[in-house]
Amino acid sequence: MTTFRIAPSILSADFARLGEEVRNVVAAGADIIHFDVMDNHYVPNLTVGPLVCQAIRPHVQVPIDVHLMVKPVDRIIPDFAKAGANIITFHPEASDHIDRSLQLIRDHGCKAGLVFNPATPLSYLEHVMDKVDMILIMSVNPGFGGQSFIPQALKKIEQARRLIDESGRDIMLEVDGGIKVENIAAAAKAGADTFVAGSAIFGQPDYKAVIDAMRTQLAAV
Numbered sequence: 001m002t003t004f005r006i007a008p009s010i011l012s013a014d015f016a017r018l019g020e021e022v023r024n025v026v027a028a029g030a031d032i033i034h035f036d037v038m039d040n041h042y043v044p045n046l047t048v049g050p051l052v053c054q055a056i057r058p059h060v061q062v063p064i065d066v067h068l069m070v071k072p073v074d075r076i077i078p079d080f081a082k083a084g085a086n087i088i089t090f091h092p093e094a095s096d097h098i099d100r101s102l103q104l105i106r107d108h109g110c111k112a113g114l115v116f117n118p119a120t121p122l123s124y125l126e127h128v129m130d131k132v133d134m135i136l137i138m139s140v141n142p143g144f145g146g147q148s149f150i151p152q153a154l155k156k157i158e159q160a161r162r163l164i165d166e167s168g169r170d171i172m173l174e175v176d177g178g179i180k181v182e183n184i185a186a187a188a189k190a191g192a193d194t195f196v197a198g199s200a201i202f203g204q205p206d207y208k209a210v211i212d213a214m215r216t217q218l219a220a221v
């Protein structure tokens, strides 16, 4: 049986109360905290860095999944590992040496992953599948929360699921962007097992009600 994980994205949280926000969302049933890092270079938005990751680390026991939307990637990896990240993912287009970046993340004791924008081919995986612990399929173009799910992502999730099954490895398949109660089951049916949701959770007053509703949808898959 598939283990489904719900990973609220801090991008839609109240940054003035971030410690309280991550505590509340974990108490509401979140399995992972998704930590979006944007540099105003690789993506046209700017968020937070390792200091903020370090600041929230004592507030939660669940894994922190750091999604690097930065270029270059390598020089910031050790800082996030030291700040308490458990999973670090990056976009293959943002790294000059994908294999080296994956190895660097693993050498720092974290799980490593690659992120695929809507128009980025999965072929980047071909020679590095043995070093990947997570594949993250973007169902929006990265940079902002609150965008609409791009339905073509479902086909890519199916393709990624086939590659994972062929590899025989235990690789998490995460989807990110526009995930709501209404479409989470479709993403799960396509093969995703980890679901990032920002505005759908932090945009509602009752985090537990949303996460429970998502789990109800997942239980029927």
Ligand SMILES: O=C(CO)[C@@H](O)[C@H](O)COP(=O)(O)O
Residues within 6 Å of the ligand: 009, 011, 012, 034, 036, 067, 140, 141, 142, 143, 144, 145, 146, 147, 176, 177, 178, 179, 196, 197, 198, 199, 200
């Ligand atoms: O990485 C990103 C955006 O670049 C995402 O993690 C979003 O933050 C998800 O937000 P919603 O689409 O769920 O509101």
